[in-house]
Amino acid sequence: NHEKANNQIEKFYQIFKDMSFKISFADALILMPKFASILKALIGNIEKLSEMALTLLNEHRSTVLLKKLPEKLGDPCKFLIPCDFPGMAKCLALADLGASINLMPFSVWKRLSLPDLTPTCMTLELADRSISRLVGVAEDVYVKKIIP
Incomplete structure (x- = not known):
């Protein structure tokens, strides 16, 4: 000892x-x-x-x-951004925090009359451990961001 x-x-x-x-x-x-x-x-x-x-x-x-470490913050769970599309009352998009994947509900995609999606069998496990099955993949979609 x-x-x-x-x-x-x-x-x-x-x-x-x-x-x-x-x-x-x-x-x-x-x-x-x-x-x-x-x-x-x-x-x-x-x-x-x-x-x-x-x-x-x-x-x-x-x-x-000196105990000057920054305060640890919790997981923000789902981070949704309001979107404004003509002819739609309300739309929320799931923000990507670095995974290089952006999700949009298929119903919104259809209402916007956007190009056809490339079929995929990919699934995503979200932060809350729920599984989302993707309908398809869209590439090179133009997005205009307006920051107030």
């Missing part, structure tokens, strides 16, 4: 050697409560502490240490 503690302290020395921060030592203790016992042992070895006092802290480690 003593050997395990020494290994942990040595690992902490190594990690601590790679970082530097511009806050008081007391603030560092407050921000790192899980390392309190290791820091106490470190204080007992002044030579190592002095050696590590001059190391620099990169931006990533500073952010983690």
Whole structure:
């Protein structure tokens, strides 16, 4: 158990050697409560502490240490964009967030009198784990985006 503690302290020395921060030592203790016992042992070895006092802290480690990480956001589920087509009261299109696939209800495709679709047997599993069977694929369809 003593050997395990020494290994942990040595690992902490190594990690601590790679970082530097511009806050008081007391603030560092407050921000790192899980390392309190290791820091106490470190204080007992002044030579190592002095050696590590001059190391620099990169931006990533500073952010983690000061708890300035951005808030994690949840999955937006379905992201729908309202579309305005002549002769249609309301239409929502599923926005593509990077998959290079854009979906449109087949009923909307037919009402817009767009070119024939190339048949496909492709299915898509959506974020909510539902399966959508595609009627066909359209390529090179001109889309005009108007951003308010």
